[in-house]
Amino acid sequence: MKQKFSRSLLTTLSILIAVAALTVFTGINEGIKNTGTAQVARQNDLNEITVRAKTKNPGLASFFTEKNDKKITQASVDEIAKIQGIKNIYKEIQFNDFSSLEIDLLGFGMTTDILVFGAPKGLIEGDLANKNVWDRTTEPYPVIIPRKLINAYNVLIANPQNLPTIGEKDLIGKQLSYYPNHSTFFTTSTAQTAPIKLEVVGFSDKVNLLGITMSDKIVEELNNKYSDGNTGNYLDLFVETDSFGDVPRVAQEIEKLGYSTEYYQKDLERLSGQLAKLSVSLGIISFIIFLLAGITIVSNFLASIIERRREIGLFRAIGATKFHIKKLILMEAGMMGLAGSLLGLFAGMLTGYFLNKSVLSDFSSLVFTPDSIFQFTALSITEIILFGVLLSLAAAYIPAAKAAKMNPFQALK
């Protein structure tokens, strides 16, 4: 009796461990997938294509080092505009010289060199609480900060140096002093003149992550006043299509014209590729854990059947068919599978909860913090329970068949 209880407990425990591991892996996989997809959607309006000049080498370095093969000019805008299915084309420009920014934040005064980009209202109005603020042409000029820039500051500067981290609440409405043509690094730049006042009016995942973004009209004025004037080149174009479905075709036609493109489906495809690798890795680990659990269950049931030989013999003597014996053992396995699965699901979710809490607290300095990196759907929960029960049934099948074949007279001996 004691032995039987120990074996059942060991079997249930094997299922519990396997299901708990599967629960954690499924939750993480699902969570990362959803978080990644949400982030991709944040960065790309669903029916928008970012058009850039094609560079020989991809990556950040190309921004500073590569000479563009084909610059984006008004002629580019005109040729792209001819493609069918385009609703709007927004142009992003850049201030063409050094500039620096002074900010008083959390009791600290900071000055840093900064790149300044200009974007039309149509592009960023979704990120503004008050859309009209972008039309303001007097100081303080409205400015948008990319969320990733805040993340970069928190992760790369504030955290390692034990400086206070900053969030959107600290920055919104904040006034900044802007010095065009003045660099804190390059001595060749001009001396600091009277500052231009800026006001933070919003945050965006879409705007250029390498600096701050102002109204394109203001940047044009700044270029005329402090730089060599406008070059006629655009940094990026944001092409809005008539519908989400048009995006891949329009992007393909733009690429044929010699530009590079970024859009939701492309980003998502890239992300899916990376996630597939993660899923395969987690799948392999799950498979190994399930295999080990399966082997434990098989050996447990085989041992249990030898121990319960007389019981099986008695059942056969009082009228149980081979099918009855198989059914009894599989029912027992199914019950243990269900109990192990439910307990494993609970244990896995509990582990996931604490894992999530710990990871999210590590990410708390980031502006973009997912609600949870450990997520489930009703379908994945059902699948996990089903997996646990099926594992138990599959592992018990051979022992059950063996028990059913026992000769009742031999078993009763």
Place this chain on the structure above:
Amino acid sequence: MIHLKNISKKFVDGKTFVTALHDINLEIKKGEFVAITGPSGSGKTSVLNLIGGLDSPTHGTISINEKDISKYSDKELSKYRNRSVGFVFQEFHLEQFLTVLENVLLPTYFNHHKKEDAHRAKELISEVGLSDRATSHTNQLSGGQKQRTAIARALINNPQIILADEPTGNLDAATGAKILEILKTLHKKHGITLVIATHDEKIASSADRIIKIKDGKIC
């Protein structure tokens, strides 16, 4: 009713080829009380196992009510064991985690268990004198009480035949006598064919007929 014709049983024990029964012919009438006697290893249990469908013969036919059970499928043989035969073993073979009532009811779960079965089980428990222990677990019972439970279990599906293999073998003389008395009473009351395998001459003498077996042959 029970007809064993030219029955031989051979089996392999390790590397040795053993002949348990040699060309046995035996007939037992309906309602008869037969004792099969003989020394240990003579083949008594083999005869009971063959009649009860727990084992199959190497040669020969076993007819029960004119039907050859050696040709039965597993399903048919299981049905025969469940409804036509009741076994009483020397080692009782009771489920320790079940109560007396649940043990008695066990065969009904392989025969479309009905609510009325519980009523019959209680009646049988009362007949074997265990009414006050119906809800006790079998590990709390004495040897005699365990064998009474086993007898009640053997009768639950109204079998035509009771096969008892050394039913008093694990009991003291007084308790063994009581068990034999119960078996005889039930045999008479229910008109059941009772076949007991025993090496106890006293038990054998109370049977209608004694069949002696030695070295797998009927003497």
